[in-house]
Amino acid sequence: MNALASRRRHPAAIALLLLFGLIATGSLYAALAPKPAVAAEASADQVDEGRQLFLTNCASCHGTGALGTDEGPNLAGVGAAAVDFQMGTGRMPLAGPGVQAPRVPASFSEEQIAAIGAYVASLAPGPAVPSEEETDYTKGDPGRGGEIFRTNCSMCHNSAGAGGALTRGKYAPGLKHADAKHIIEALLTGPQSMPVFNDKNLSPEAKRDVVAYLKVMQDEGNPGGMALGSLGPVPEGLVAWIFGLGILIGSAYWLGQKGA
DSSP states (O other): OHHHHHHHTSHHHHHHHHHHHHHHHHHHHHHHSOOOOOOOOOOHHHHHHHHHHHHHHTHHHHOTTSSOOSSSOOOTTSHHHHHHHHHHTTOOSOSSOOSSOOOOOOSSOHHHHHHHHHHHHHHSOOOOOOOHHHHOGGGSOHHHHHHHHHHHTHHHHOTTSOOEEOSTTOEEOOOTTOOHHHHHHHHHHOOTTOOOOOTTTSOHHHHHHHHHHHHHHHHHOOTTSOOGGGOTHHHHHHHIIIIIHHHHHHHHHHHHHHHO
16 A cells, blocks of 8 residues: 555656546547548559649749748648639639739649649648539528528628628629539638638538529529629619619700700
8 A cells, every 4th residue: 555655656657647648638639530621542643743733833932842932821731622722713823913813714724733632632631622412502402501601701702692892902702603613612721811611610511502502693693684793782772873863854854945
């Protein structure tokens, strides 16, 4: 009994106890923590091809190891989804400095973009390119997607997805012609001023519902007439005042001249 008590009072006992606790905590976290989405396993040839393309076209800004420079951010951990979004929408490689990268036609083929994405994904785990199942918006619920979109997205993109102005010359782009895959990739990666909506705060099914809502908005068009930017009563009131009052004043003048 005295020997056991002496070992408990040994100076190393507390350190060993803390070490055991840290090991146990780390092991439990590694076993139970949700795993980040990662790209499908790519071949060594595809990763090597992507590295060569990266060194030729991207390393001047992002560094030869893709760890970032003063001209471009670190890409370790952004995943293949970020590469597919940025390059698939033509935002990267960036044509020139500016407050925001605009959408332009893509400069690379889908195969080249996939290879660069495979290389970037090999650096560290990150969001993978969405599967066909995740982007099949015909299986989504547009009504639920509309509620999610109006709650989380409409303050920047407008309730109809028409886009809008942000601060310091930036803007939320219109989503009328956005591809379903690119919409989900933007939700996963949070490009530019957009926040990240990972699978913890917005499930894959919810993301698909959002895409379904946007596609319904695209298909329906504007049966009521001119959309006027889908900006609501401000442009509508402006049109009413300028054209409506103009027509009334012109009509009153014409009637007055006719009666004189």
